[in-house]
Amino acid sequence: MVVVMHEGATEEQIQHVIERLVGMGFGVHRSTGVRHTVLGAVGARLDFDTRDIELLEGVREVVRISAPYKLASRSFRPEGTVVEVGRGVQVGGREVIMMAGPCSVENPEQIQAIAKLVREHGAKVLRGGAFKPRTSPYSFQGLGPDGLKMMREAAEANSLLVVSEIVDHTQVQMMQELVDIFQVGARNMQNYVLLKELGKTKKPILLKRGLSATIEEWLLSAEYLMQGGNYNVILCERGIRTFETYTRNTLDLAAIPVVKKLSHLPVVVDPSQGTGRRDKVPPMARAAVAAGADGLLIEVHNEPEKALSDGAQSLYPEQFARLMQQLRIIAPAVERTIG
Numbered sequence: 001m002v003v004v005m006h007e008g009a010t011e012e013q014i015q016h017v018i019e020r021l022v023g024m025g026f027g028v029h030r031s032t033g034v035r036h037t038v039l040g041a042v043g044a045r046l047d048f049d050t051r052d053i054e055l056l057e058g059v060r061e062v063v064r065i066s067a068p069y070k071l072a073s074r075s076f077r078p079e080g081t082v083v084e085v086g087r088g089v090q091v092g093g094r095e096v097i098m099m100a101g102p103c104s105v106e107n108p109e110q111i112q113a114i115a116k117l118v119r120e121h122g123a124k125v126l127r128g129g130a131f132k133p134r135t136s137p138y139s140f141q142g143l144g145p146d147g148l149k150m151m152r153e154a155a156e157a158n159s160l161l162v163v164s165e166i167v168d169h170t171q172v173q174m175m176q177e178l179v180d181i182f183q184v185g186a187r188n189m190q191n192y193v194l195l196k197e198l199g200k201t202k203k204p205i206l207l208k209r210g211l212s213a214t215i216e217e218w219l220l221s222a223e224y225l226m227q228g229g230n231y232n233v234i235l236c237e238r239g240i241r242t243f244e245t246y247t248r249n250t251l252d253l254a255a256i257p258v259v260k261k262l263s264h265l266p267v268v269v270d271p272s273q274g275t276g277r278r279d280k281v282p283p284m285a286r287a288a289v290a291a292g293a294d295g296l297l298i299e300v301h302n303e304p305e306k307a308l309s310d311g312a313q314s315l316y317p318e319q320f321a322r323l324m325q326q327l328r329i330i331a332p333a334v335e336r337t338i339g
């Protein structure tokens with residue numbers, strides 16, 4: 001942290017700031033310029049609040065230099081993290097991993113049909129919600145554990161892995177047996193009780209970005225998981241809330257290169273929640289791969305008109321097939337492969 005004192009700050013004020021910094025555990029380097037005294041505070045503390053210094057008499061400005069997270073930062077693992085999901089599938093390696101399926105698991109026939117078709121076109125992971133955190137309490141809430149079992153069976157029958165959303169810390173034990181990746185939804189990105197509980201497991205976690213979360217807040221949520229000992233964290237950009245209303249959310253594709261610089265964790269993109277409209281999903285999926293995404297999470301339905309949730313943003317089977325063909329052309333241009 002760098003503390004710039006006001007022009008004319010008294011020696012007494014400067015000394016007081018130095019004492020406070022030392023008391024917080026920092027080493028202090030003082031440099032006295034023609035007008036301003038600048039204090040460089042160095043040390044490994046992550047939990048300080050710059051406002052505590054900003055409010056001291058004589059302080060003009062405080063600039064935080066180091067990130068407030070450690071385990072999630074790129075410097076912790078400069079080479080990058082590859083998350084092993086199972087069946088030899090790696091997220092964060094050369095291959096862009098396709099995770100596809102319905103928004104919600106609805107019945108055995110539906111999930112079996114969709115599992116078969118996404119597998120045929122190159123998906124490695126079957127997505128589908130059994131616990132749906134819906135904006136309205138009157139909307140379909142998901143089939144719960146029964147839905148997870150249907151999904152597991154469909155995945156096994158088609159050599160796929162399973163990603164599904166967990167909405168409460170009491171579900172960890174039960175879901176552990178049935179999913180390969182825990183999905184933490186946008187609405188739960190800051191559910192710290194849930195994050196701490198998941199941090200104690202070893203299973204990969206897909207951490208969605210909160211609806212109005214900054215990249216720093218998102219990485220701090222990843223830090224919660226890692227602090228518990230689980231380093232198998234995959235970040236998922238799914239759009240944020242902005243003033244724009246045409247699309248359901250504003251898909252922040254710039255977050256991919258930004259996160260790649262700040263963190264070593266793999267980044268997956270969800271253009272389905274990100275745009276909310278099926279015609280906008282393929283262009284954004286193509287752009288995400290071109291921008292360096294390590295995977296995509298895409299909603300696909302065999303009969304989108306009949307879907308119990310998010311039908312309008314679910315791709316038709318033939319759209320998914322066409323998208324995969326296009327991604328097979330785009331991926332090599334950015335030194336990647338896709339199934």
Ligand code: PEP
Nearest residue numbers: 103185186187208238273
């Ligand atoms: C979903 O993937 O269907 C979902 C509800 O996602 P999010 O948490 O990003 O809204």
Ligand code: MN
Nearest residue numbers: 103273299310
């Ligand atoms: Mn959905």
